[in-house]
Amino acid sequence: MSATKVGILFGGIGEEHDVSVKSACEVAKSLDPQRYEPYWIGISREGAWKLCKGPDTDWEHDFVPASLSPDRDVHGLVVWHGDEASVIRLDVVLPALHGTMGEDGTIQGLLELSGIPYVGCDVESSVICMDKSLAYLVATDAGIATPGFHIVRDGDSPDPQTLDYPVFVKPARSGSSFGVSKVNGPDELQDALALARQYDSKVLIEQAIIGKEIGCSVLENESGLTLGEVDHVALSTGFLRIHLENSPETGSQNSQFISPADIPQYQQQIIKDAAVKVYRALGCTGIARVDMFLTEDDKAVLNEVNTLPGLTSYSRYPRMMKAAGLTFADVVDQLIAHALHVDRR
Secondary structure (H helix, E strand, O other): OOOEEEEEEEEOOOOOHHHHHHHHHHHHHHOOOOOEEEEEEEEOOOOOEEEEOOOOOOOOOOEEEEEEOOOOOOOEEEEEEOOEEEEEEOOEEEEOOOOOOOOOOHHHHHHHHHOOOEOOOOHHHHHHHHOHHHHHHHHHHOOOEOOOEEEEOOOOOOOHHHOOOOEEEEEOOOOOOOOOEEEOOHHHHHHHHHHHHOOOOOEEEEEOOOOEEEEEEEEEEOOEEEEOOOEEEEEOOOOOOHHHOOOHHHOOOOEEEEOOOOOOHHHHHHHHHHHHHHHHHOOOOOEEEEEEEEOOOOOEEEEEEEOOOOOOOOOHHHHHHHHOOOOHHHHHHHHHHHHHHOOOO
């Protein structure tokens, strides 16, 4: 059998560009060259698409221009060599993209137009999960607990004296703690809103939840759902900010990731059951990391859903899967296999 032609998208114009490049480097280490023929498409911070030799090379300078065609007859890449174009037909696309313009339904929409099978959630699910306020509304309707919150739009000026502190102020549509602040009193609110508005015009003020931060990784294949071991983000101070740190590969400054989580088995099952319920309610496909809080009275409260979670050497999703006995190569194989067979109608 011929090798499967896989297009791997990485980089992007969003705030998680660097994280995406690191995720793609891990994918590169795990692709079996006997099974896959990879085509690496790096997207610069300015939005230029570049067919390159790989994410761990000088891809921003050693490339040929290429773009994904929305024309289903092309079913792949249009590559430019000067004034002449050629076509590379792809079997499947793996978006190693995170955050804005990668995880929010934009790339998924282009892939739907192209007709190329792709890894991950569809347009609708990606949009809903990326916007925390929409995800909370859908989750609440499905009987899943969420933090109390209200939306602050551009031009709104909430009264700092009316809030029950502490609260978290965060962009509604961003990831990896970009633009997030913990606000302990009224005098901190305006600076937190200004920071969040650097990333999104729609901002959430969210009630802080007292409890342990627990995550659950979900992998979908033809047999159903496989769950990784749940993890516990043990914080020494503040909140999880590992993707904002200078050298996350050597460990976080304020957090430790414990997987399996240091909680009783029955509490792990509470989280797993809730994660599956969240995954189904939000219409996820293929892959997701569901982050939750576990309160002292054994209540699972949704924090957020990552539909294209980080795949770096220090990311939680591959760690949780590894703790459950799945190598990263296993995960990639199952993601691609599922993408090739999922019905996107």
